[in-house]
Amino acid sequence: MEQTVKKFSIKEIKEFIASIPYNKITIKDILSFEKTKENKILAGVIALLLGLFIMGVLMYLLHGHHAYNVTREHPWGLLIAVYIFFVVSSTGLCIVGSLGDVFGFKDYMLISKRAIFGSIVTILSGFAVIAFEIGHPVTMLIYNIVSPGLRSAIWWMGTLYGLYLTFMIIEFMFLLKNDMKNARTFGLIGLLVGLAAHSNLGGVFGFLNARTISNGVFYPTYFILTAFITGIFIAFIMMGFRYKLNFTKEVQVMLSNLAKIQGLLISILIFFVTWKMLTDIYGGMENRSGVAIHILGSWTFWAEVILAMLIPIYIILKSKGDDTKKLFYASLGGMVGIFFMRYNLVHDTQLKPLQMMKTEQYQLAPQWVHYFPSAAEIMISLGGLGICLALYYVGTKLFNLDSDTHH
Amino acid sequence: MANYGMALDYKNCINCKACEVACKEENGVELGAEKHRIWVGGNEPDGIWPLLNIASAAFMPSQCQHCENAPCEEVCPTHATYYDDNGVVRVDADKCILCSYCMNACPYDARYVDSRTMTVDKCNFCSETRLARGETTTACQNTCPTKVRIFGDLDDPNSEISVLLRTREHFTLKTHLGTKPKLFYML
Ligand code: SF4
Ligand code: SF4
Numbered sequence: 001m002e003q004t005v006k007k008f009s010i011k012e013i014k015e016f017i018a019s020i021p022y023n024k025i026t027i028k029d030i031l032s033f034e035k036t037k038e039n040k041i042l043a044g045v046i047a048l049l050l051g052l053f054i055m056g057v058l059m060y061l062l063h064g065h066h067a068y069n070v071t072r073e074h075p076w077g078l079l080i081a082v083y084i085f086f087v088v089s090s091t092g093l094c095i096v097g098s099l100g101d102v103f104g105f106k107d108y109m110l111i112s113k114r115a116i117f118g119s120i121v122t123i124l125s126g127f128a129v130i131a132f133e134i135g136h137p138v139t140m141l142i143y144n145i146v147s148p149g150l151r152s153a154i155w156w157m158g159t160l161y162g163l164y165l166t167f168m169i170i171e172f173m174f175l176l177k178n179d180m181k182n183a184r185t186f187g188l189i190g191l192l193v194g195l196a197a198h199s200n201l202g203g204v205f206g207f208l209n210a211r212t213i214s215n216g217v218f219y220p221t222y223f224i225l226t227a228f229i230t231g232i233f234i235a236f237i238m239m240g241f242r243y244k245l246n247f248t249k250e251v252q253v254m255l256s257n258l259a260k261i262q263g264l265l266i267s268i269l270i271f272f273v274t275w276k277m278l279t280d281i282y283g284g285m286e287n288r289s290g291v292a293i294h295i296l297g298s299w300t301f302w303a304e305v306i307l308a309m310l311i312p313i314y315i316i317l318k319s320k321g322d323d324t325k326k327l328f329y330a331s332l333g334g335m336v337g338i339f340f341m342r343y344n345l346v347h348d349t350q351l352k353p354l355q356m357m358k359t360e361q362y363q364l365a366p367q368w369v370h371y372f373p374s375a376a377e378i379m380i381s382l383g384g385l386g387i388c389l390a391l392y393y394v395g396t397k398l399f400n401l402d403s404d405t406h407h
Numbered sequence: 408m409a410n411y412g413m414a415l416d417y418k419n420c421i422n423c424k425a426c427e428v429a430c431k432e433e434n435g436v437e438l439g440a441e442k443h444r445i446w447v448g449g450n451e452p453d454g455i456w457p458l459l460n461i462a463s464a465a466f467m468p469s470q471c472q473h474c475e476n477a478p479c480e481e482v483c484p485t486h487a488t489y490y491d492d493n494g495v496v497r498v499d500a501d502k503c504i505l506c507s508y509c510m511n512a513c514p515y516d517a518r519y520v521d522s523r524t525m526t527v528d529k530c531n532f533c534s535e536t537r538l539a540r541g542e543t544t545t546a547c548q549n550t551c552p553t554k555v556r557i558f559g560d561l562d563d564p565n566s567e568i569s570v571l572l573r574t575r576e577h578f579t580l581k582t583h584l585g586t587k588p589k590l591f592y593m594l
Contacts, residue, residue, distance in 0.1 A: 064525060065505075072441050072519045075507035135505020135525045143485035143502045154508050155484035209478060209584050210514035286583075354516040 020176050022398050030397055046389045053128075053383020059376040060132050067376035068133075071369075074350045078373035079133035081343040082381040084201065086126030086388065087161060088223065088342065091198040092231025093119035094168065094191055096258070100403075101171075101180065102187040107254050110403035113175045114238055115231070116187070117395050119194075120168050122234075123161065125388035132380055153203040160197030164190055176399060198223050205349055212288040214349045218276055225269055229308070230338050232262045233331040238392075240328035242402075247324060259321030266313045273305075291352050294368060300340045300347075308337025347371060409560040410494040411532050412473065412589035413545075414568050414577065419553040420466040422447050426547035426556070433536050433546035436528070442519050444530040445470035445547055468547075468555060471496065471517035471530040472580065472588030479509035479518065487526075494561075494589070495534050500526040514581050515588075532558065561589065 023029075033039050059067045070077040097115030100108035131137045140158070149155045167190030174183035202220030209215055235258055239251055247255060280292035295301050312330045315323060353369050373381070395401065430436060430445050445468065452464035474480075477496050480488045487502035488509055503526035510518045510527060521528040532538065533545045548556040559568035568591075576594040579587075 065520060065522065070507070072510070073516065075510040075520075135520075136503070139502070140485070140504040140506075143487070143504065147486045147502055149482075149484045149486050152482050152484040152508070154482065154506055158484065204508070207482065208512055210512055350511065354514060 017173075020173050021400070022176070023400075025397050030394060046386055046393070049382050049386025050390060052379040053386055056376045056379030056381075056383055057132060060380065063376075065135065067374060069371060069374040069377065071371070073353060073369045074347075074371040076346050076350065077133075077371060078343065078377040078381055079129055081339075081346040082384055083126045083130040083133065084346065085339050085342040086122045086129065086384060087198065087201065088227045088338070089230050089234055090119040090123035090126065090164075090168075091194050091224075091227040092229065093122060093234055094164075094194045094231070095228050096231040096235050098187055098191045101175065101183050102191060104184075107250075107257060110250060110254060111235055111239065113172070113399075113403060114242070114401040115235060116168060116172045116175060117399065117401055118234060118238060118392065120165065120172060121388055121391040121395060123165050123168070124391060125384045127165075128387050129380060129384040153200050153207050157197055157200040157204060160193055160200060164194040164197050167193060195224060198227055205345065208349065210354065211349050211352070212285050213280065213291045213352070214345075218272075219345070222269075222272060222276075225265060225272065226338070226341065229262065229265045229269060230335070232258050232265070233308075233312075233334040233338065236324070236328050236331035237335070240325075240331075245325050245328060252324060255324040255327070256321045259316050259324065259327055263313060263316040263321060266309055266316070270309055270313070273309075287352050291348065294351060295344070295348050298344070300344050304337050304340040304344055306337070307333045308341055408492050408562075410562040410589075411558065412494075412561045412568060412591065413532070413548075413559075414557040414571050414591045414593055415468055416553075416555050416557070416593045417467055418465060418593075420447060420468050420555050421553055422449055422466040423552060425550045425552065426468060429546040429550035430530075433533060434531075437521055437523060442521070442528075444517075444519075444528065467592075469515070469580070470547075470590070471513075472515050472586065472590045473530075473532065475587035475589060476585060478512040478514065478584075478586060482508045482512040484508070491534065493532075493534070493538075495532050496529075497531045497534060498527055498529060500524050500528075503527055514584050514586065 033043065056067075068077055068079070093115045096108070097112045097119060099105045100110070100112040101116075134140055144155065144159060148159075167186050171183050171186040171190050174180075174186060199220040202218075202223035205211075205214040205219045206216055236255060239247070239255060243251060277292055277296065281289045283289070312327070312334050315326050315330050319326070321327075350371070351368050353367070424447055427443060427445055427447065431438070431443070434444065436442060436444055448467040448469060450463055450465070453460040454463075473494065473496050475494070477488070477490070480490060480496060483489075484506060485502045485504055487499050487504070489497060489499065491497050500521075505520065505525055505527065507520070507527070510520075518527050518529045520526070533542075537544065537546060537549075543559075545556070545558045548558045557568050557571055559566040561569060561572075563569060571593070572591060577591040578594065579591060582588070
């Protein structure tokens with residue numbers, strides 16, 4: 001009896017998968033794009049980035065963690081920052097995608113499929129990068145299950161992100177089949193799991209009592225806020241490329257609505273960051289104000305502020321969100337700013353040496369912990385971007401990512 | 408079942424670093440300055456001659472504090488870091504995935520990556536070596552010429568360390584973090 005039930009369900013699953021609409025494509029189709037100059041450059045860049053990924057991975061395989069510049073005092077480096085960058089992007093796209101298909105805001109329906117596909121692609125890229133940072137990814141898969149550390153924010157983050165990916169894929173399949181009811185159910189579960197996973201990622205830093213600069217509730221909430229902002233930046237970028245900046249009326253309406261939301265979110269972010277800095281500097285907590293002042297003096301912090309906050313909000317306020325073309329470019333810059341935001345978060349957490357009286361141990365102890373990524377770290381990180389772009393490109397060939405109602 | 412801790416009569420330390428060497432030798436710790444389970448810290452004396460602050464120039468041996476409430480254990484996603492039956496905080500290399508979370512979470516800089524096994528390593532009070540052979544001292548304690556280190560069972564009221572902690576003033580490091588360190592510095 002059981003056997004037949006099992007067989008039946010496997011058959012059903014097979015049928016379900018077989019009924020997902022996709023375009024049958026060959027390698028030739030993938031390579032055949034409109035041979036404009038821009039497209040050729042973009043294709044070249046993606047190929048280069050993928051090449052860098054392979055080289056970086058080879059360096060890692062040959063030299064292990066010695067290929068990285070992480071140290072005892074600075075155990076987390078660029079790859080962790082890039083992983084965070086990708087998973088934040090994924091959560092953000094999931095939020096943007098959910099506006100239409102989960103919450104039923106009709107205007108946003110036309111980006112749902114594309115955003116959900118983007119969220120799958122970005123998280124896969126994040127996993128591809130982190131696989132080469134975690135020393136033993138296979139051990140992780142095993143011991144995550146047989147010996148779960150339930151008090152560890154990393155355990156929750158990793159496990160929930162795994163689940164989230166599953167839900168996103170299921171949601172995307174239903175979206176492709178235009179089964180909106182099921183897409184909504186799985187979308188809602190995926191969104192909730194994603195938000196939980198993402199705030200746990202903030203918790204990874206928030207739980208550190210050794211690091212006063214990160215400890216507390218700030219990062220878990222800030223991560224959700226910045227995820228939404230990141231999602232909107234990427235929405236602009238994806239739509240900009242899709243329509244080559246000649247937006248149809250509906251797309252224009254949606255984008256300028258998104259821009260207005262973005263204006264609000266960035267204002268809240270500026271408010272948050274201002275108060276974080278004020279409390280860090282004047283809150284009188286041991287070891288915190290020095291770190292905060294050091295951060296204020298670093299150019300990466302100002303890159304984050306100018307690119308991800310000031311420029312976009314200026315354009316949004318000036319044009320009331322209607323200048324979608326400029327906002328496309330501002331979003332490209334915004335993503336660079338978001339990258340620095342992630343990098344700063346990781347680096348700044350580890351800035352302050354724990355010292356432990358080792359003030360003269362073999363060498364004079366540094367006042368600040370220094371770190372600059374190694375070639376292998378940079379190559380794998382850029383490669384992650386290459387993977388993301390390549391997967392997205394293949395996706396645009398394989399699936400119809402436009403809204404069906406829209407055409 | 409014991410509850411091991413260590414008292415440090417740190418003002419007797421002469422910075423000979425014999426303990427660092429003994430630890431590396433006994434426990435097969437990897438060579439290299441970054442790879443150390445224990446260390447002796449020191450300050451240049453503060454002040455300008457002749458008004459030098461002699462008290463500021465004390466040497467400070469340190470290592471993993473074997474916290475009773477260890478942040479490293481709490482953050483470990485696979486329970487690779489665990490409390491053993493003797494209250495010693497240890498790492499099971501087979502379970503360690505090298506996420507490095509514990510290195511970030513430890514307030515005492517007590518952990519490092521062993522690049523032979525690619526897992527995190529730290530002081531374990533010689534649990535795998537001397538204690539496993541039935542000895543009752545650690546390598547650092549055994550080698551110290553000025554008897555700075557006193558290792559023993561905090562649950563045994565008659566152990567040398569318990570007597571010492573009852574009779575002499577002492578402090579712990581970064582006490583305000585609530586980690587309840589089991590390394591005690593004697594005043
Ligand atoms: S000192 Fe660090 S490594 Fe040792 S138990 Fe405490 S938190 Fe863990
Ligand atoms: S590096 Fe190893 S011991 Fe440390 S938290 Fe990760 S899995 Fe646990």
